[in-house]
Amino acid sequence: MLNYNSPINDQKEYSEIRITEVEPIIKLNLRGKKRDFMTKIGKELSIIPPSDPNSSSGNEKFNILWLSPDEWMLYSNDKSDLNNTNLLEEKLFNEVSKSKIGSITNVSDHWTMLNIKGKNTFDLLSTGCPFNFNDFKNTKGAVAQTLVNHIDVIIHNKDLNNLNLFVRRSFANHLWSWLNDSSRFF
C-alpha cells in the first residue's frame, strides 16, 4: 500500500442515516478460474471465494465479495497497519500470481469504502440508483455492483440497514457530496 491519502476523512449524521469513511483497510482484487486458485485462497485465508453471484463469504478478519464469475474483492474488517497489508499481499502474490494460477492486485488505494447505517439507508440510495433493493436489503452478505448517481459502486450488505459501499477514489468526493446533499431530504 502506498501512502494512503484519504479523499474524505469525515463522517456525517442525518435523520436515521450515518455516513462514515472507513480507512485504511486492505482491499485486494482476486482473479482466477482454476480449481487450484480456490484451494490456495481457501488455505491461506480460511475463506472460500463465493461462487454464487451477488454473494459474499467471510470470517472475523476478512470478507470476499463476488464481482464476476472469475473475479472477487477481498477487504479487511479491521483498520490495517501497512505492514500487515504488505505481508498479506506478498503472501498471496507468491502463492497465486507467481505460480500462475490467478492474479492478486492490491486495490487498497483504488477503492474508498464508505459505511452507511440507519433506517433511511436504502431510501437514500434508491433516490439515485436503478437497482431494486427489495430482496437485497433483507439478505445479509448480499453484494451488488451498480450505479449511484451515475457512479460505479460496489455495495456489500453487512447487516440490517448497515452497508459498506465502495467507490473509486477519484469519484469518492463527488459521491460523498451527493450523499450528503440527498440525506438532507430525510
Added chain:
Amino acid sequence: MFLINCPYCGERDQSEFSAGGEAHIIRPKQPTELSDDQWAEFLFMRKNIKGVQLERWNHAHGCRKWFNMVRDTSNDKIHAVYKMGEKPPIK
C-alpha cells in the same frame, strides 16, 4: 428504459449495460488477403434491422461480462439471453 436479465448477475436496469452491436459476425481468417471493400464490409457494415436481432451486450456497470441477446429492435422485447460461445436459442 427496460430490464435486462444478465446471465451472471440476474435482472438489472438497462442503464447498467452497454450495447456492443450485432452478434455472430465472423472475423476473416486471413485479413491481409482481403480487398479494402471486403475488409470494410466486415468492419463497418451491419444489418441494423427493424425486428428480431442477435446482439452483443456488456454488463459494463456490473460484472463486466459480455453476453448475447435476442432483441426485437422495434419494441425492445428481449426474447432470450445467452452466454458468449453458446448458439442462439432461436433463429
